Amino acid sequence: QSALAQPRSVSGSPGQSVTISCTGTYSDVGGYNYVSWYQQHPGKAPRLMIYDVNKRPSGVPDRFSGSKSGNTASLTISGLQADDEADYYCCSYADNFSYVFGTGTTVTVL
Amino acid sequence: EVQLVESGGGVVQPGGSLRLACAASGFTFDDYAMFWVRQAPGKGLDWVSLIGGDGRNTYYADSVKGRFNISKDNSRNFLYLQMNSLRTEDTALYYCAKRSASGTGLDFWGQGTLVTVSS
Numbered sequence: 294q295s296a297l298a299q300p301r302s303v304s305g306s307p308g309q310s311v312t313i314s315c316t317g318t319y320s321d322v323g324g325y326n327y328v329s330w331y332q333q334h335p336g337k338a339p340r341l342m343i344y345d346v347n348k349r350p351s352g353v354p355d356r357f358s359g360s361k362s363g364n365t366a367s368l369t370i371s372g373l374q375a376d377d378e379a380d381y382y383c384c385s386y387a388d389n390f391s392y393v394f395g396t397g398t399t400v401t402v403l
Numbered sequence: 404e405v406q407l408v409e410s411g412g413g414v415v416q417p418g419g420s421l422r423l424a425c426a427a428s429g430f431t432f433d434d435y436a437m438f439w440v441r442q443a444p445g446k447g448l449d450w451v452s453l454i455g456g457d458g459r460n461t462y463y464a465d466s467v468k469g470r471f472n473i474s475k476d477n478s479r480n481f482l483y484l485q486m487n488s489l490r491t492e493d494t495a496l497y498y499c500a501k502r503s504a505s506g507t508g509l510d511f512w513g514q515g516t517l518v519t520v521s522s
Contacts, residue, residue, distance in 0.1 A: 294465055294466075296447065327506075329506075329507060329508040333448075338498060338514055339448065339512055340512075344510075348505075348508075350503070350508065350510055384448070384509075390453075390462040391450070391462060393450060394440075394448040394449060394450055395447070396447055397447040
């Protein structure tokens with residue numbers, strides 16, 4: 294159950310797009326369409342942004358989108374806004390009824 | 404309105420035990436799988452355990468298997484995590500979270516309860 298690999302940080306200017314990758318193996322990301330993404334502001338609980346690879350819960354702006362190719366999932370934030378500055382974590386269902394989170398990525402709005 | 408409120412955290416010595424509780428309201432508790440997720444200070448999220456809606460099926464991360472026990476009281480709408488043989492590396496903020504009805508995401512989270520394992 295090794296953590297999924299994410300870049301430590303990404304940054305962009307307001308209005309730009311950023312993409313965060315989440316790389317696992319065929320036992321987790323590659324084997325199931327059960328990747329979710331969470332946003333976490335400092336001192337706050339995580340918030341669900343994307344589930345089942347590319348589905349958005351109600352209330353999440355359509356600027357947030359998810360995708361997957363092979364063992365790598367991605368979260369794209371379009372039209373970057375100041376409030377998007379936060380930590381983002383991917384999470385995947387994995388073999389043997391387990392879950393694994395990613396290492397986390399800090400998004401900085403320049 | 405869905406609410407999840409954790410309690411039971413505190414300071415405990417290595418080898419000790421602690422029982423966390425999560426009070427749930429605003430949804431039909433026995434319809435949903437529930438999770439415990441932890442976050443060590445300054446670190447990332449770490450899945451700990453999950454339990455099915457009816458409380459019969461339980462699953463654990465390798466790091467806690469054999470030491471932690473998750474349970475659910477559907478009559479009182481409480482989720483529990485019994486933690487035994489605690490180690491310093493178990494020090495973390497422990498969140499309870501509810502799985503979404505429409506997928507595998509965790510759509511509601513509590514604010515967490517802090518567990519500190521230290522001598």
